Amino acid sequence: MRTLDFQAAGVSPPMETLDKALGPGNELKGRPRTLIERLFERYLKCLGRPDLVRKSRYFSGAPGKPIETAYRQTYKGKRIYGVRQSLQKLVGNRCPSCGGSRPTELDHHLAKTDYPEFSVLPINLVPYCGGCNGKKSDRQVADPEKAFIHPYLDIVPDVPYLTVAIQQNASVTAQIAFDANAALGSDLLKKRMAHQFETVDVPTQLASEIVEFLEEHADNIAGAGLPDGAPVSSYLASTADRVAARLGHSFWKVAILRALAADAVFCAGGYKALLKP
Numbered sequence: 001m002r003t004l005d006f007q008a009a010g011v012s013p014p015m016e017t018l019d020k021a022l023g024p025g026n027e028l029k030g031r032p033r034t035l036i037e038r039l040f041e042r043y044l045k046c047l048g049r050p051d052l053v054r055k056s057r058y059f060s061g062a063p064g065k066p067i068e069t070a071y072r073q074t075y076k077g078k079r080i081y082g083v084r085q086s087l088q089k090l091v092g093n094r095c096p097s098c099g100g101s102r103p104t105e106l107d108h109h110l111a112k113t114d115y116p117e118f119s120v121l122p123i124n125l126v127p128y129c130g131g132c133n134g135k136k137s138d139r140q141v142a143d144p145e146k147a148f149i150h151p152y153l154d155i156v157p158d159v160p161y162l163t164v165a166i167q168q169n170a171s172v173t174a175q176i177a178f179d180a181n182a183a184l185g186s187d188l189l190k191k192r193m194a195h196q197f198e199t200v201d202v203p204t205q206l207a208s209e210i211v212e213f214l215e216e217h218a219d220n221i222a223g224a225g226l227p228d229g230a231p232v233s234s235y236l237a238s239t240a241d242r243v244a245a246r247l248g249h250s251f252w253k254v255a256i257l258r259a260l261a262a263d264a265v266f267c268a269g270g271y272k273a274l275l276k277p
């Protein structure tokens with residue numbers, strides 16, 4: 001869970017996007033236009049929080065349908081596909097929810113079933129991996145502690161928030177968990193992140209990537225990647241620093257590298273259990 005600079009995506013202003021999505025001649029006019037402009041402003045003011053943004057009675061009815069349908073215009077080859085492309089570029093190859101590598105789906109931060117008025121509002125569209133998208137509820141939640149993090153509007157400090165338990169027996173495993181003592185500043189933010197971590201089940205989401213990651217580093221240590229005589233722990237710690245500088249201190253790979261660097265058994269040769277024969 002992290003903060004992304006939405007402005008950097010460079011998508012068109014919301015009303016322009018909506019007009020384009022609805023198509024020539026179908027743009028909202030008069031009072032509905034004023035109303036949706038106000039709803040967009042309210043969305044920003046409430047930081048897209050489902051416990052604060054009220055559902056619109058007007059757009060929950062028939063007038064919301066064409067907007068909900070206009071979401072299809074974000075698909076490849078359609079009128080506002082550029083929005084999807086820009087957001088995917090902004091997110092890169094890291095799901096903003098779990099940190100996994102395939103954020104290929106577009107999630108409606110506020111679900112379009114409850115909020116059709118925000119179906120094509122770019123700031124409401126977040127690329128997620130399939131797992132996170134599937135596990136996020138598509139219903140409105142009233143409890144502020146259960147509001148998912150809005151990667152464009154919430155501010156998540158770049159501090160470590162994962163604990164990692166390294167276990168070694170026949171092989172080596174790294175079990176990640178949400179750190180209840182993370183220095184996130186706000187108690188509500190921490191509760192929301194802990195809830196999201198559990199809901200999307202981050203450890204399961206990342207399970208296969210974690211195995212690959214451990215094997216990759218065991219290979220690096222055993223192979224030519226390590227200068228002669230360099231301590232394994234220094235290699236792991238400096239790799240963690242490098243990854244953190246690029247992708248943030250809260251990134252799961254950084255947390256795992258730091259835990260491995262601090263694990264004497266792993267550094268003294270425990271990594272060999274990960275090497276393929």
Ligand SMILES: [Zn+2]
Pocket residue numbers: 095096097098099100128129130131132133205
């Ligand atoms: Zn994910």
